[in-house]
Amino acid sequence: MTLFDLVPTLGRSHPVALEPGLWPRSARMTDTADLVVGGVSLIALARTRGTPLHVLDLGEVDRRVGLLRAALPEAEIAYACKALLCRGLVRRLDALGCALDVCSGGEAAVAEAAGFPAERMIMHGTAKTTADVGRPVGRIVLDRPDEPLPPARAQRVLLRIAPEVDARTHPKITTGTGAQQFGVPLAEAEDAVGALLARPGAHLVGLHCHLGSQVFAVDAYEEAARRMVRLLGRVRERYGLTLGELDLGGGLGVPYLPGDADFDLAGYARRVLVALAYESGKAGLPRPRLTVEPGRWVVGPAGVALYRVAAVKGRFVVVDGGMSDNPRPALYGARYHARLVGRRSTAVLVAHTVVGRHCEAADVLADVPLPADLRPGDLLAVPVTGAYQLSMASNYNAVGRPPLVAVHDGTHRLLLRRERAADLLRRDVG
């Protein structure tokens, strides 16, 4: 964020209301500057659980899955576990009737430990090992036709295709243009299907593509849907085989900053459904069963993180977390919002850079206007922290990963406890 971006808010004092579109629907600020989410005081939670603290509003997860279902009533919603994974969340998604996209034996093991039916798991990965595919799952998405398959059982598989559609997102999280390592290039797709059909043990049921993540270009999804259905048509022409499933991946974007546009869910659904109906009608194919694999869209906006201010050094606000629980700014230049909670301040807002506790200048969490009287001990709340933070967290500098607490209907429950030095030492067996 440049100073120019901050100008509209600089000089004013902190707004009492929460910034629209960024916080879980249940979130509210009280008169005493408490932030209440899911009916639970986050100030009280930070006191008892310590900081940094990650909070997940399960009601918001339910709400968002409900919105997806309403938009795509006949589609299978396979939550992408890479965004955030723990047993408590998996049980919730199971109850909501979701399928799961798992991308390693490890993710499948966590889902299985939560009692999630293997039949509703879809396994992904660019370098699956025999151990990964040794776990029973309903479907495997093969990244190439010669990937390992489970021994001695007929496995339902989909083949991942790079549809050569640019979703116009960050290059590091673009996956569908063919210039990346994922899937079979569109031009080679028919031959790859032929190779797969000749493979014993592989029962090909459909095709898959995934354009990338944090995508807002709904026209790109429409184009991908069109290309994939046309490919289904060519497969039928060449092999006489009608594949019944089409998985269009995930990638649905979310706003992170005040004023960011929201994802056009209705437009996405309409364009994809019309494209499927039109192209399959034109090719004389039955309409394929649609699967979508959103991760970020489901859990990102359900998450809030709390950090305690350790020091204020000029414009730098040093907090007790950092790149170990949010590597996204360092990796992608991702930008976040933050606000003071737990204390009312009428001081003017000035440009601050919120930095973490790690020994790297790249350890920046947010560039954001914060009250000029910010001081050590203050609490900062950061919205939209549910996706790709704890799942990409590290224990760099031997800093334990923070806990995750679920809130809902006035109750809270610890889902992941804080990582301690003893956890780190448990795997240090030398």
Ligand SMILES: Cc1ncc(COP(=O)(O)O)c(C=O)c1O
């Ligand atoms: C194959 C696949 N499906 C689904 C997802 C989920 O993406 P997102 O969390 O952006 O919805 C990813 C990650 O980008 C992915 O690689």
Ligand SMILES: N[C@@H](CCCC[NH3+])C(=O)O
């Ligand atoms: N890790 C990325 C998203 C990539 C999703 C994996 N296919 C992010 O934090 O934005």
